[in-house]
Amino acid sequence: MRRNQLGLTLTGLIVGAIVLVLGALLAMKVVPPYMEFFSAKKLITQIANEGKSTVHEIRRSFDLKSSVDDVTTVKSSDLEITKEGAEVVISFAYRKEIPLFGNAGLYLDFAADSKGRERAP
DSSP states (O other): OOOOOOSOOHHHHHHHHHHHHHHHHHHHHHHHHHHHHHHHHHHHHHHHHHTOOSHHHHHHHHHHHHHHHTOOSSOGGGOEEEEETTEEEEEEEEEEEEEEETTEEEEEEEEEETTSOBOOO
């Protein structure tokens, strides 16, 4: 009675390792822009809830808080500040380009407002 051997070949091991490494490299390039987006979204929600009355105060508060939270992609000049009734709504939209290798890259579009809506830019 002969049994076939079961297991992983060297070729399968190498291919699996390459796929795992490429996935890890992609994750290391994609995760930081998402973390920065969520930090910026949290900031505009906090600032809108503080009750600042003028556009200048809102932009100044964003500049101060973004330097602490290391939000560098969104500047205070990128904020769109409007009023819906008595409520201040702060929003932003931007595109982040991530170079992968050679001439290949990845575009990530981000947009959010202080009411918690994520929208298509």
